[in-house]
Amino acid sequence: MKDESLRLAGSGVFLRYPEEADFDEIVALQKSCAKRFPGFTNRRFDREMFDALLADRNSDALEPFYICRNDGVIVGTITLSQIFRKKFQNAYLGYLLGSAFTGNGYMTEAVGIILNFAFRHLKLHRVEANVQPENLRSIAVLKRTGFKKEGYSKKYLKIGGRWRDHERWAIIKEDWNAK
Helix, strand or coil: CCCCCCEEECCCEEEECCCHHHHHHHHHHHHHHHHHCECCECCCCCHHHHHHHHHHCCCCCEEEEEEEECCCCEEEEEEEEEEECCCCCEEEEEEEECHHHCCCCHHHHHHHHHHHHHHHHCCCCEEEEEECCCCHHHHHHHHHCCCEEEEEEEEEEEECCEEEEEEEEEEEHHHHHHC
């Protein structure tokens, strides 16, 4: 069982696990992103999806966090998913920043925090992120945090009802340690 009171602190933001009381705030955040960034995020986020997230948050294969400013406002989400153990020690990174909170360095800081958690606490060896080639802000975050582009995946993920191409970016523990 995970410690649901866990908070991973940075200087401007902290990460915490989702809580039942977050539903209205996270739905509003998701809707604003879907409106401002069509094609980069799924439009649908409802009670069923939120309840599934809460039910799955104790899974060994998932580490879902909300990115909160130091005043407690949720500004985004960041998740390590499909965490594989044994000889692979890998996870996939996904994140979303509310449209009203871009340009403040919140996501770069949150990615740095989650990498520290992934490599030090979870003892992972590799973290992979897949991003649409047009999502230049997200690619900039990955570059700033040490990820390297590894390839291109045609029609990799279905978002907004369409299969979308993605670039594959990754960082391994040795490269993260060298930063």
